[in-house]
Amino acid sequence: MPQNEMSNISNPLPAVRFENVSRHFDQVRAVDNVSLEIRDGEFFSMLGPSGSGKTTCLRLIAGFEQPTSGKIFLHGAEVGELPPYERDVNTVFQDYALFPHMTVAENVGYGLMIRQVPGAERNERVNQALELVRLPQMGQRKPSQLSGGQRQRIALARALVNRPRVLLLDEPLGALDLKLRQEMQIELKEIQKRVGITFVFVTHDQEEALTMSDRIAVFNAGRIEQIGTPSQVYEHPATAFVAGFVGTSNLVRSDIAQKLTGSAQTFSIRPEKIRMVEPGTPVQNGWASVEGTIREVVYLGMFTRYIVAVEGGRELTVVRQNLDETSMDVLNAEGKRVQLTWQRAFDRMLETP
């Protein structure tokens, strides 16, 4: 695959570039003035709740939608009104969209058949693609004879066999159960490394995005709130929305924020960064501290979530690994008076909307 070897050399042209792209459906601004660059060969996730515009962005890249305004470039060339069949991208659909009247091999070979790749080469590439997704024996089956996970792999093989420069994945793991989904996450990432194709992955699952991506764009209401590596997005959320959507966060506002930081600006602190100690424990330099009462305890096996009511009627969520506690200890903690402390280095000032 010459073009795949190419893409390992860092290519200065971004694989995908959006320049102030908007897509309106009547009055709804599905995508609202989005600009972004997806680097060649990276695993790029578009993360956001449903209706945030991430899938529409994907469909704009594929050519199923046309931008209302703005420009879209694929590898430096503006694609504008180019129909899907003239774009060097392939899509793995959310519902897989396998052709039910064709065998698995015919499904996978469809793109090659359309491009009139000769029969022998076509067979070979179909077999390679089936091996890549670890289903080499399934060629003669019909899609209806496959399990959900297998269909998902076939949809992937059908897209990859064409060796597109960009592969678009529209929540491809959404319909799979948790175990299978976690397996496929790792496998997808491995396949992406092996073939070196740019992956654009749409998901509403923040864990999935954190696990797989080189970079993540967090979408909300048709706009991008933040683009960054998983750790940037998690550790340094740019906005309150990102802090809340990616993982859980305690948002601390106004009066409490004033007391703790000396500034009324809203900040966020991750539940796992907060320690729970006996009230009255001296506070070290560079640590924040607040007292409260444990209002609710949620025992989750591996760890426990505590909801602590602090002064001013606010609540902070604290997550603690169950290192020394048994479930009995944990559940008895309700109503206890505690002191919460965390390193000031871990809380994040947020742009207040």
Added chain:
Amino acid sequence: MFSRNKSPQPFASRAPLGLKILVGFVLLFLYCPFGIILLYAFTTEETAFTFPPPGLTLDWFRVALFERPDIFPPLLLSIQVALVATAIALVLGSLIAFAISRTRFFGREAITFLVLLPIALPGIITGISLRSAFGLLGLDFTFWTIVIGHATFCIVVVYNNVIARLRRTGKSQMEASADLGAHSFQTFRYILLPAIGTALLAGGMLAFALSFDEVIVTTFTAGQQTTLPIWILNQLVRPRQRPVTNVVAVFVIALTFIPIFIAQRLMQDTNE
């Protein structure tokens, strides 16, 4: 189609006896006439039917086949009309279904309604309208005027079958095809046509059956021509060799029943 999980049917409990008896009566009421027609195709009486038939004979089939040449021109005409009307319905009905299901345009709802209307409209209205339209246009009654009359309701059954299938096929298969490099015609040829194939076949067979036994609209659009159902109607007025009419009726039943049966099976198989 992807096989769906076979969930236990929530209403699979046994029907109460009263309902069973009622259903039995309804079916009896619907199908008894068929039985009687069938029975008197074998009777030995020529002019009047008495119950029970005094004797049974196969002779009327011989008579119908060899001694009544007046049967065959209407039969031929009916088959030709049904075939052509079905062909027209297949093309137009599926085109309308594509347009309605794939695009949004002004007047879409109105067109959906207008397409469905002919099947709900009493045949006599369709017949009178067509007759006066032909009259206004100065058209003579020909083979084609019958075909046009039949096509009005044949289009509906094809349209209904195709649009139901298109709804279930889902847009993403078309998009997947385009995404894999196929332009519109290739997508039609390789994806859409196989997907709606059985729906077309089923719709076509229903259309054929509908056209083949149509009387009312035909009366208004046939002029002096005689289709098989009209021939049968005429026979009832002058009772000569009455069982021959029954023999022909049995033939008509067979020719409409078989396609409908096959069509139903086709739709059932693919719905599973």
